[in-house]
Amino acid sequence: MSTYDPDEAARAARAAQAARAAQGAPAGRATVKDPLPYCIYTTVCLIAWVVSPPLALAFFAGLALRKYWRAWQAGLSKSDCLLGDPRRVMVYLGVLMVAGAGATLWQLIGVVFR
Numbered sequence: 001m002s003t004y005d006p007d008e009a010a011r012a013a014r015a016a017q018a019a020r021a022a023q024g025a026p027a028g029r030a031t032v033k034d035p036l037p038y039c040i041y042t043t044v045c046l047i048a049w050v051v052s053p054p055l056a057l058a059f060f061a062g063l064a065l066r067k068y069w070r071a072w073q074a075g076l077s078k079s080d081c082l083l084g085d086p087r088r089v090m091v092y093l094g095v096l097m098v099a100g101a102g103a104t105l106w107q108l109i110g111v112v113f114r
Helices: 006-024 036-048 055-073 086-112
Strands: none
Touching: 036 055, 036 086, 055 086
16 A cells, blocks of 8 residues: 655656756747736736826836846747737837826826916
């Protein structure tokens, strides 16, 4: 009769995970996590811009741009984002960040000079 050893099960699971990771990683290329969620957050803010201040758009676009910049510098060459190339994603995020900041300033100027 064999008994269940949680330590042995954990070691086996780690070994299986390491074997899968070794098979899935392309040779000679570092794997870099795609910061896709930040692009998604920015797009949600773009959609929500109609009913909310554009400052949220500028904030999330800036955050996403920073994450994509770091990932691109670390070697990310293909994003899961619809735009594909991280450089295109960064241009998209940069334009949205400037648009959000500009619209926020426009609204503030409108409030001050009424």
